Amino acid sequence: MMGKILKGMMIFLIAAILIGAGLFVWARYLEPSLLIVREESMTAPVSQSTRIVFFSDTHFGKWYSPGNIDRVVEKINEQNPDVVIFGGDFFDIYARDKEEIDLEEFSQKLGLIDAPLGKYAVWGNHDYGAGASRIYQEMMEDGGFCVLKNEVQTIEECGITLYGLDDAVLSSPDTDAVFAGDGTDVLVCHEPDIADQMDLHNVELVLSGHSHGGQVSLPYLTERALPPWGRKYIKGSYPLENGMRYVSSGIGMTKLPFRFGNIPEIIVINLHPFI
Template structure:
């Protein structure tokens, strides 16, 4: 009982400190707790590279990440997100981890599966593990959900994406850095040289390692953009493996640098707030570069 009271006091003090730092009154509390978490920001990014085949010109990929269903984010909200993604008519759908906040505690899997099944992309749906997907003995739960809903689960694997004329790019997916065992050499083992590659890594900071391999782009999530940011100061807290690159577009490495994009995610975790860090859906359009 004493342990629970200590934890409760700690959470209350932490919560109070955050409100004080942010200067949140009742209106600010409502904004950070109810309004900003529901304000979907759609970012559009062009991916240009000389290794992209001509037949991939204007191919559209949509990335979503970090839904954390069961904490604050609901199935009703998720269903609207799925409808929005489908309305954008993606060719490829990418999910970069943390589907449920606590997989082994989530009680609405039977309702979740039909919603995920509705997502449609003619060139495939692909996903990777995040730390919450592994947490709470959730690895098998997450894999079963994603495979049941026609996602290809990439666990230290590479798969070709092939257009009608036989042109190929490769999608790579590595395990989570916090609770998994990422293995880039294994992932790249059967990928031909001089092929355009996109790496899915839940943890953005693995770009430091990925930039040493023949990988052109990395797409990540995990950091939530800090989730709560202070004007002029940035994020209050960033997670392990999400501290170097918290959000947005980066160039990593010196020779043939890796392009990294970090999506802010959809849901929240630990604290049910977003402040100056809106939920994000990212649209990537492929463009051959002459």
């Protein structure tokens, strides 16, 4: 009897070790290497159907190799976007990783992104931290991106007005911004929760990142690890009065080189005019 018990315990232990090893390999090497496209469609007061590609939280550096910029650019262009928007946190910790980062090459690669109605970006907390604030805007602009910092940009061809909010963790977002309500108003803010301090009555679309969906999704632990301003809206779509809020799980990693239950993603939002 005792022998059967010991044998059962040994089988259980071996199975637990194999499962644990498999989960480690998945979270450390396999899931972070994926890059999927999630697609959403909605009607909005646009003058023509418009395809927005939104990517966020690349965190290029120690945990997400700068060499991955090629596949990110390729994946974006495969979606045939009209508009491309970056949601912040381009580098992870620039001061730590700058010897491995070629800013000119990044700008050149970003310049290969093809979006006939424009490319736009906002600031994230990692774009301010660790010395990145000195290089972020110039690098993005050299790559053809218009960086919005509490600024508005109208895309007249499709009737979209973009509001790019400043970072909420290390800077000063203008939460008193007034949305005109003419055409389609799109708010882009790195941290999703800050938008609740704004009047979103006239806003059709809010795009955010920051939370990484928790990066590693585990009961109880994930909630405790979520960042400030990214604890209420964690990932996926949430309804607005007149549209939708989408929170991207992002692409790269920070703090730890793991992803589990949050596959790196690029978001496609198809805006269709009312019939």
